[in-house]
Amino acid sequence: MKKRSDNEIDAALKAQRTDTPIREKEEFWSDFSARASLRTRELPRTPPLPFPTILRWAATAACVIIAIGWFGVRMIQPGAGGDPSRIESVEVMATHSAVMIIDDEPTESVILWVVDMEENGGGA
Amino acid sequence: MKAHLVLPAILICLAASQCHAGSVLSIRLIEATNEARGNAKGIEDVVGILGKSLAFRNYKLVASSSLRLPAKNATTVLGGYKVKCSGQAKGLAITVVQGKRQLLKTKVVLRRKKPVMLGGLPSKKGKRILVFMESAK
Numbered sequence: 001m002k003k004r005s006d007n008e009i010d011a012a013l014k015a016q017r018t019d020t021p022i023r024e025k026e027e028f029w030s031d032f033s034a035r036a037s038l039r040t041r042e043l044p045r046t047p048p049l050p051f052p053t054i055l056r057w058a059a060t061a062a063c064v065i066i067a068i069g070w071f072g073v074r075m076i077q078p079g080a081g082g083d084p085s086r087i088e089s090v091e092v093m094a095t096h097s098a099v100m101i102i103d104d105e106p107t108e109s110v111i112l113w114v115v116d117m118e119e120n121g122g123g124a
Numbered sequence: 125m126k127a128h129l130v131l132p133a134i135l136i137c138l139a140a141s142q143c144h145a146g147s148v149l150s151i152r153l154i155e156a157t158n159e160a161r162g163n164a165k166g167i168e169d170v171v172g173i174l175g176k177s178l179a180f181r182n183y184k185l186v187a188s189s190s191l192r193l194p195a196k197n198a199t200t201v202l203g204g205y206k207v208k209c210s211g212q213a214k215g216l217a218i219t220v221v222q223g224k225r226q227l228l229k230t231k232v233v234l235r236r237k238k239p240v241m242l243g244g245l246p247s248k249k250g251k252r253i254l255v256f257m258e259s260a261k
Contacts, residue, residue, distance in 0.1 A: 085232065087230060087240065091228065093227060104173050107239075108238045109173055110241070111253075113244045
């Protein structure tokens with residue numbers, strides 16, 4: 001491609017240029033204001049929720065009541081099932097003479113007592 | 125975010141966390157002797173039960189420990205005894221070992237705040253008792 005000189009480029013650009021009339025400042029701004037008053041900027045609207053407000057608040061209140069009731073019951077309950085603690089099975093490997101299981105009814109607790117368990121040595 | 129949705133979401137998360145919350149097993153080693161009345165500090169909740177059922181005059185807390193339930197072969201050492209626990213409160217397997225010697229094995233059902241006590245363990249001054257109690261986390 002033949003390289004063109006700066007002068008040739010200038011001349012070509014001037015030939016392509018169309019003369020646009022320079023407008024007066026006041027004319028430009030009045031035109032601008034007129035156009036601006038015609039167009040309104042509307043923000044996109046979010047579609048309304050399918051449930052009315054009162055139903056939404058009613059559902060929230062129901063959740064709160066259920067949660068309060070559930071937590072309240074858990075805090076009040078003394079323990080799972082209200083049954084006493086108990087010994088299910090026992091195996092004493094140390095030498096001993098007897099095993100006693102004592103149930104304390106008021107507190108629903110239990111004591112497993114190994115009688116005469118040997119201190120050292122002796123296995124069962 | 126809508127307020128109607130935030131509050132129920134928070135409450136549901138709290139409820140879910142409670143469902144998965146475990147409990148704590150406290151284990152206390154108590155020494156029972158016939159010495160003059162001593163200090164029942166740390167065992168106020170069980171000293172009455174022991175006093176009613178056993179013939180000792182004095183109960184003293186020697187050591188205490190705690191572990192989470194459910195336990196998976198959890199071992200804790202209390203005053204020369206190794207206590208191994210395995211399972212949940214409703215079916216807790218307990219093994220008591222002294223040195224290399226297994227003393228006893230038991231399976232218990234623990235209800236919250238209702239202790240299980242394993243006693244008769246030999247001691248120089250009297251007897252020793254292990255108290256197991258489940259409580260909320």
